[in-house]
Amino acid sequence: MSDIVVNARDVTKVYKMGEFDVHALRGVSLDIARSEVVSIMGPSGSGKSTLMNVIGCLDRPTDGEYWLDGEKVENLSDDQLSSIRNRKVGFVFQSFNLLPRQTALTNVVLPLRYAGLNNQEAQKKAMAALEKVGLADRVKHRPNELSGGQQQRVAIARALVNDPAIILADEPTGALDSKSGQEIMDLLLHMNQEQGTTLIFVTHDPRIASMTQRTVHLKDGLVEEEEL
Amino acid sequence: MKILQTILEALDSLTANKMRSGLTMLGIVIGVAAVIAMMAIGAGVQNSITGQIEGIGTNLIFVSAGNQQQDVRNPKPLTLADAEALGDPLAAPSVLAVAPSVGTQQEVSAGRESSRMSVTGVTPAYAGVSNETLTEGEFITQEWLQGRSAVAVIGPDTAQRLFDRTVGVIGETIRIAGTPYRVVGVLEAKGGSGFGSQDDRVLIPLTTAQSRLIQRNVRDSVDSIQVQAVNSESVAAATEEISQILRTRHRTEVGIDDFTLFSQDSILSIAQSITGILTVFLGGIAGISLLVGGIGIMNIMLVSVTERTREIGLRKAVGARKRDILIQFLTESMLLSLLGGLVGILLAVGLAYGIGAIAAASGTPIDPSITLSAVLLATLFSMSVGLLFGIYPANRAANLQPVEALRYE
Numbered sequence A: 001m002s003d004i005v006v007n008a009r010d011v012t013k014v015y016k017m018g019e020f021d022v023h024a025l026r027g028v029s030l031d032i033a034r035s036e037v038v039s040i041m042g043p044s045g046s047g048k049s050t051l052m053n054v055i056g057c058l059d060r061p062t063d064g065e066y067w068l069d070g071e072k073v074e075n076l077s078d079d080q081l082s083s084i085r086n087r088k089v090g091f092v093f094q095s096f097n098l099l100p101r102q103t104a105l106t107n108v109v110l111p112l113r114y115a116g117l118n119n120q121e122a123q124k125k126a127m128a129a130l131e132k133v134g135l136a137d138r139v140k141h142r143p144n145e146l147s148g149g150q151q152q153r154v155a156i157a158r159a160l161v162n163d164p165a166i167i168l169a170d171e172p173t174g175a176l177d178s179k180s181g182q183e184i185m186d187l188l189l190h191m192n193q194e195q196g197t198t199l200i201f202v203t204h205d206p207r208i209a210s211m212t213q214r215t216v217h218l219k220d221g222l223v224e225e226e227e228l
Numbered sequence B: 001m002k003i004l005q006t007i008l009e010a011l012d013s014l015t016a017n018k019m020r021s022g023l024t025m026l027g028i029v030i031g032v033a034a035v036i037a038m039m040a041i042g043a044g045v046q047n048s049i050t051g052q053i054e055g056i057g058t059n060l061i062f063v064s065a066g067n068q069q070q071d072v073r074n075p076k077p078l079t080l081a082d083a084e085a086l087g088d089p090l091a092a093p094s095v096l097a098v099a100p101s102v103g104t105q106q107e108v109s110a111g112r113e114s115s116r117m118s119v120t121g122v123t124p125a126y127a128g129v130s131n132e133t134l135t136e137g138e139f140i141t142q143e144w145l146q147g148r149s150a151v152a153v154i155g156p157d158t159a160q161r162l163f164d165r166t167v168g169v170i171g172e173t174i175r176i177a178g179t180p181y182r183v184v185g186v187l188e189a190k191g192g193s194g195f196g197s198q199d200d201r202v203l204i205p206l207t208t209a210q211s212r213l214i215q216r217n218v219r220d221s222v223d224s225i226q227v228q229a230v231n232s233e234s235v236a237a238a239t240e241e242i243s244q245i246l247r248t249r250h251r252t253e254v255g256i257d258d259f260t261l262f263s264q265d266s267i268l269s270i271a272q273s274i275t276g277i278l279t280v281f282l283g284g285i286a287g288i289s290l291l292v293g294g295i296g297i298m299n300i301m302l303v304s305v306t307e308r309t310r311e312i313g314l315r316k317a318v319g320a321r322k323r324d325i326l327i328q329f330l331t332e333s334m335l336l337s338l339l340g341g342l343v344g345i346l347l348a349v350g351l352a353y354g355i356g357a358i359a360a361a362s363g364t365p366i367d368p369s370i371t372l373s374a375v376l377l378a379t380l381f382s383m384s385v386g387l388l389f390g391i392y393p394a395n396r397a398a399n400l401q402p403v404e405a406l407r408y409e
């Protein structure tokens, strides 16, 4: 296995808005090594979320080449992309995106079900993941019975339950107060140290960026500068 | 195991919106109940009519004068002599028994009770041909026939009406068109029916009827002749023999008969095809309500897909394939329609027996019959309705792009 997990070459993304073309990414090249912790910053509308979607195989680039963990993500079918996301990517969203009627445990089990694990195995792995994020005593709670920070921990447990190559977090602390935000950051960075999971953050917060090893600045769909 | 999981999950999301799921199901409940109840009633009508026709006798051929299809010059009536000729075992080996009869409506009275009813002149053979048995007394005998005796065999309903009892009426006197007749026998009940009861009538010797009640132009003429074939295989042969004999006796032109034959089988099959069409017709109309129920499912599933767009996006983000989403929504729509179908079957049972009870109370007993095949058909049908009307919404959900779906507000 290669040590470059994210390998993007001249990736562009164009959205068609009626007669206009919106160039969200204008040719981004990016390498991210295994176990690296990277933050992506930039003004609103600069293409951060778009880049994250491409990196996480939620979306296909319009042009350019992209490899994720050695697999070329081009001309792959929707279902093949689903399978790659399931095996290699964990998502943490700003708005948590938990299934509201399901318990914390069931939410974490979800990726394992789509991976084809049987119920018993899935429950066991999900329990372990919830334990890692410190929610062993909240497994039967539904999202509306949990604090924002706790909900985001459930989301993190869901993201790491499949042992992904990368975890993508698009403003993971955006909806949290600074104390729970700090806890979430600590948790994710701890995962990186323990398991070597590659972490990619999108953030507006320079303090969060300062906790990462490298920051990529985007502007108008282009990488403006990289700082270590 | 996985199927069970999927079903549980679908049940869970259906119960999240109990009212909505219930109302959607109601459409299917009504549709399925209507289809099954209508089919059951149709089958009940069919059974009841078939039963009546079979109750007339077995392997019968009805001979009547005249020809409905063609004009016949100088048609001859059927006579007693014709009937006797049909009974000739040499000319008609397939014929078991021959029963000529004349029928009329007459005022029948006993004491102060009086009513108009069917009076039929018959021969002793009639009892065997028409499957008549007596609860008391005896049937019209050869002596009474030859003696033109004033005797009568009456139906159980008639006995009840005239004498307020069905036993111990032998020896009583009834008056037919003012003339006294002695009651010599009471028929066993054949089971009432709305279409002219077989249990409310009077039988007298044919000769008595001819001489006292019915004055016809031609001496010895009869209204109809019932012929019983030896067995069901020989009905066709018997029909041919009867035709030959009557053609010779009536000297008809070639190809133009002045009489009409009807086998019991042909009447039975006509009745069955009519009631069959009725059943399909009723079921078809009820089927429309099932269709409407299906459209209701489609509508609600589309709403549900829209409402759960973000959920679908999230599921896809964590690895759900098109197939997974498709199965999830199809399971929901099929569960809706299947549960609706099951409740509908229960409702149909109630409905069918309710209508049966109302029919019985109003004097036309229909025994609604819900068959296993109708239930299986309805179950299968309601599931296919769920499948059919669920495919479009489910497909829509499955084809959502994850990024778009996650952005949906």
Ligand SMILES: Nc1ncnc2c1ncn2[C@@H]1O[C@H](COP(=O)(O)OP(=O)(O)OP(=O)(O)O)[C@@H](O)[C@H]1O
Pocket (backbone or CB within 6 Å): A015, A016, A017, A022, A023, A024, A042, A043, A044, A045, A046, A047, A048, A049, A050, A051
């Ligand atoms: N589905 C879409 N259709 C059309 N245009 C889009 C779509 N998604 C994003 N864009 C456009 O692409 C550009 C980049 O959007 P993106 O969401 O990547 O920005 P961002 O850097 O994440 O901004 P923010 O910091 O506000 O989240 C924007 O101009 C946006 O309007």
Ligand SMILES: [Mg+2]
Pocket (backbone or CB within 6 Å): A048, A049, A050, A170
């Ligand atoms: Mg964004």
